[in-house]
Amino acid sequence: MRTGRAVVALALACASTARAEMYRCVDPSGAVHFTSDARACGSAAVHEPARDRVLDAPRTPAPEGERSRGVFPPPPGPAWEVLVDPPELPDDAERALGLLGSAARHYTRARGAVSEVCTVELWSFAQPAQAERARAEVEQPAWWGRAAEAQLVLAHGVRLERGRGSRAELSADCSALAEAAHARALATLRAGGGPP
Numbered sequence: 001m002r003t004g005r006a007v008v009a010l011a012l013a014c015a016s017t018a019r020a021e022m023y024r025c026v027d028p029s030g031a032v033h034f035t036s037d038a039r040a041c042g043s044a045a046v047h048e049p050a051r052d053r054v055l056d057a058p059r060t061p062a063p064e065g066e067r068s069r070g071v072f073p074p075p076p077g078p079a080w081e082v083l084v085d086p087p088e089l090p091d092d093a094e095r096a097l098g099l100l101g102s103a104a105r106h107y108t109r110a111r112g113a114v115s116e117v118c119t120v121e122l123w124s125f126a127q128p129a130q131a132e133r134a135r136a137e138v139e140q141p142a143w144w145g146r147a148a149e150a151q152l153v154l155a156h157g158v159r160l161e162r163g164r165g166s167r168a169e170l171s172a173d174c175s176a177l178a179e180a181a182h183a184r185a186l187a188t189l190r191a192g193g194g195p196p
Contacts, residue, residue, distance in 0.1 A: 070188065071188060072181060073177055073181055073184065075107055076107070077109075079109050079110075080109045081107075081109070082105055082106070083108065084105055085103060085106070086103075088101060088103070098130030099123060099134070100124040101124050102123045102124065103121070103122050104119055104122070105120050106119050107120070109173075113162035113163070114161050115160040116157060116158070116171060116173070118157040118174035120174075121153070122151060122181065123152040124150065124152075125151070128149045128150045130150070131147040131152040132152075135152050142168040143155065143156045144175055148182055148186045149186075149189055153178060153182045155175070155177060155181070157169050
């Protein structure tokens with residue numbers, strides 16, 4: 001295994017621990033919503049999406065069709081590697097919120113004692129208002145998020161520095177990848193391709 005891949009694997013492992021926890025909340029009326037702030041609701045439970053919800057057939061409009069592959073931009077340079085998460089279908093509670101599917105790319109780079117991971121996610125919703133509501137609910141200080149009609153593009157990053165540990169960081173390269181993904185999602189919609 002190349003040294004770069006080992007550093008990338010370590011950075012991804014640290015990235016998973018640096019991510020904000022997502023909580024499934026049920027309000028007094030019985031409505032379910034997701035948030036990163038456990039104080040936002042009385043009975044919050046940590047939300048861990050099931051890993052067995054990988055899209056295996058085009059049963060619903062998921063964002064990983066041929067057109068959405070073009071939404072994820074190429075890496076910003078030759079030093080970057082791209083890891084692809086398989087698309088996922090939502091569980092019943094997420095589907096009730098309008099989520100149709102999601103996909104992600106992890107852009108990674110190792111430079112000396114520093115490794116970076118930038119995760120760009122594409123969430124596909126039934127309605128634009130649902131995408132905007134989800135953006136507001138998952139928003140974090142070090143995250144980038146913007147709706148493209150019923151699509152939501154999110155980006156967040158982690159910087160791992162030998163001897164200093166890891167921290168959430170939205171680098172300029174990560175922001176540029178997010179901007180490019182958002183522009184590509186809008187271009188797909190304007191071209192009449194419908195939701196990616």
